[in-house]
Amino acid sequence: MIEIEDVRAAAARLAPRLRLTPFLQSHVLSEMTGAQVMVKFENHQFTASFKERGALNKLLTLSDAQRARGVCAMSAGNHAQGVAYHAKLLGVPATIVMPAGTPTVKVEHTRAHGATVVLAGETLAEANAEALRITEERGLVFIHPFDDPDVMAGQGTVALEMLDAVPDLDAIVVPIGGGGLISGVATAAKGVSPGIEVVGVQAACYPSMLCALRDEPLQGGGNTIAEGIAVKYPGKLTTEVIRARVDEVLLVEEPQLEAAVALYLFVEKTVAEGAGAAPLAALLARPGKFRGRKVGLILSGGNIDPRLLAQVITRQLIREGRIVTLRIPLNDRPGGLAKVTAVLRDFGANIIEIQHHRTLLALPAKEASIEITFETREREHAHTIVDALRAAGFLPVIV
Template sequence: MRVHYSDIEAAATRLAAVIDNTPLDRSQTYSLLSHNKIYLKLENMQRTGSFKIRGAYNKLALLSEQERSRGVIAASAGNHAQGVAYAARELGIPCTIVMPKTASLSKVEATRRYGAAIVLHGQNYDDAYAKAKQLQEATGLTFVHAFDDPDVIAGQGTIGLELLRQNPNLDAIVVPVGGGGLISGIAIAAKTIKPQIKIYGVEASGAACFRRSLDTGDITTLEAVSTIADGIAVKRPGNLTWDAVKNLVDDVFVVDDEGIARTMVMLMERSKVVSEGASASALAAVLTGHLPFTEKEVAVVISGGNVDMMLLSRIIEHGLVAAGRHARFVTTLPDRPGSLANLVAAVADVGANIVSIEHHRLSQSLVLGQVEVDLAVETRNEEHIEELRQRFLSLGYSFQMK
C-alpha cells in the first residue's frame, strides 16, 4: 500500500482547522427497516457539501512552493471540483477545473464562485479527465487526481478515523464507490484500528467498474456509464484504489437507479437530509437487503449533498412513483353530467389525493359521447395503488396506468 495509517493520521492533523467533524446520526427508521443499528455519517454537512474537501486540501497543502506557483488542474463531475477550488482559494493557488458538459449547473457555479477557471468538456468524468491531462501536459500545471492519489486517499481516510472515534463499536462501514478514493482511505484507517471491521462498497448498476473488475480478477474499463448518481459515474478503477479495494474491502454491492431515487426521497422525508445520488447509493444497498447479517452496528457514509435543484425535482417525482407514492390513470367516461364526479368520488373512497386531472373531448381514439380523463393521484404505497385500481375495476372503469 502506498498509503499508510500514519499518512491518514498526519492528514487529520493537517485538516483539523479546515474541515468539520461531521455528525454520526443514529437512525431508528433505517435500523428498523434493515434489522441493524444504522448510523448515518453526514458528509453532506461538510464544507463544500461533500467529503471531497478532505482529500483535495490534504493534497494541495503538501505541494511544494514551485508546484503551488504553477497552479493546479483537476477533472471532476462536481464535488472534487469544489473541494479543489476551495482548497486552492484558501492556499492562494491558481486553479483550473475541467468538468463534463453534463455536470450539474449548481456544481459548476459553486466551483466558479470558489475562484476556479472552468473548462467544460465531454459527456462524463472520463472525458473530462482526458482533457485535463491534455491541458496539464501542455501547461505544466500540477494535476490533482480525484481518487487515484496517495495524498487524496489519505485525506479521505480521515473519515475512517472519525467514525471509530465517534463509535468504537461499529461492526461495518458502507461506502459509495466511484473511483474508490473514499473507500480506500476509510478501509486503510478503519482496518488498522479495528481489523475485524467489515467494509462494504456500493456502486450504481450503470457504473459498476469495481464490481466488474472484481468479477474478472483485474482492472476492467466499462464501455459506457449511465446513472443518476453522477458522483460515482466512473468507467475504470484507479490503480491505487484497485489495490486497496481488492485487499481490504469485504464486498462491493450494486444498486439500480430506482433504488437510489427512492432512497433520496426517503432521506429527505424521514431524515430531513438532502443527499445526491452517489451518497444515497450506500443507504440504498442497506435498505434493499445487501448486508449479509443483522443486529450489527453499521455506519453508512452519506458522502455529499450537492444536487442540482432541477435534477432533484425530477428525482423526487421519479422516486415517488418508484415508491408507490404517485400514480397516473387514463380512462374514458361517458360525456354526461356526474361522470367525472363519480370518478373523483372513487378516488376519495380509498383515501387517495388528486394531484391533477385533465379532461379531453377531442381525440381520434374517442367515439362520440366519450371523454378521456388523465388522473394523477398521491398514494401511500404500492398496496394503496392496488386498492385504488381494484376500486376502479369494481365500478367498471377501463383504464391504463402511466
C-alpha cells in the same frame, strides 16, 4: 499502498481546517433494516461532499514553490469544488478543467470559489487530456480526483472519525467510483479495527471496479442518478488497495438508488446525491447481510440537481402508492366526470391533474376517456379508492 500512518498524518493536517461532520444513529432506518444504522453526514461539508478531505490534504503537502505555481484538476463535480474552495483559502492558484457540457450551475459554483475554469472536450477523458496538457505546459501540480496517495489518505480520515465516535462498528459501507474514498476508508478502518468489514457499493450500470477486481473487461455505460460514481476507468492505485483491503463490492440498481435518495429526505430530512445514497441502497437491497450488526453508512455528498431530486421524489411517491394515475373509460354523457371526482372526494383523494379525452379517433364516438392523477395517504388508501370506483360502475386501470 497507503498505510494507516498516512491517514493519521492527513487527519492531523486537516483537523484545524475541516469540519467534523455528524455521525448519528438513524432509529427509523435501524427499525426498517434490522441493523443498528449509523450515518456519517459528509453532505455537511462546506461544498457538501467528502471530496474536500483529499483535495485539502494534497494541497497541504505541497511545497511553497509548488503552491506558488498553482494546481490543476479535472472534474465535472465535487472534486472541482473541493480543490477550488481550499486552494482559494490557501492562496493557491487553481485551474479546473471541465467538459464543455458540464451544467452551468457546477461551472459557476467552481468559479465562485476562485478557480479558473477551462471548458474543454466533450467527455471526461478529453477534459482530462487537456488538464494534463495544461499541467505540463504551466508547471502545475495535478490533483487527481482519486488515484493519488495523498488524496486517498485524506479521504480515509472519515473512517477515523467514525471509529473514534463508535469504536465497535461491525461494518462500514462506502460508495465506489474511482476508488479513492474506499481505499482510504479501508486502510484506516482495518488499521484501527482489523476485524471490521468494509463493503463497497457501485451502480449496476457502472461496475468498473468490480470488473477490475475480477480481472474482467471493464464495463460502464448508461444513465444513472449516481453520477458521482459513474466511473468507467477505476484507478490503478486504488484497485490494488481495494483488492487487498475491501471485503466485498455490491451492485445496486437504479430503483434502489432512487428509493435511498428519497428515504434520506423523508426520514433523515437530509439531501443525498445518488452516489451518496448508494450505501443505504445496498443496505435496503441486502438487509439479511447486515441484520443485527452495527453498520456505518457514508453519505458521501448532497450535490444533486434540484430538478432531478424533484423527479426522484415524485417517482418514489408513485412507487409507494401515494400518487396514483388512473385511466378510466366513460360514456360520453354529461355528468360522467363529476361522478368520478365525487368518488375521489368522498374517499379523501386530492386531485392533482385531469386529462379528459373526447376526440381521440382510437375511442368510439360515444365514449370518452380520462386520465386522473391524485394523492393518497398510502397504498391501501389508493386500493380502497380503486375498489370504490369499480363499485360505482367504472373500470379504472392504473397507469
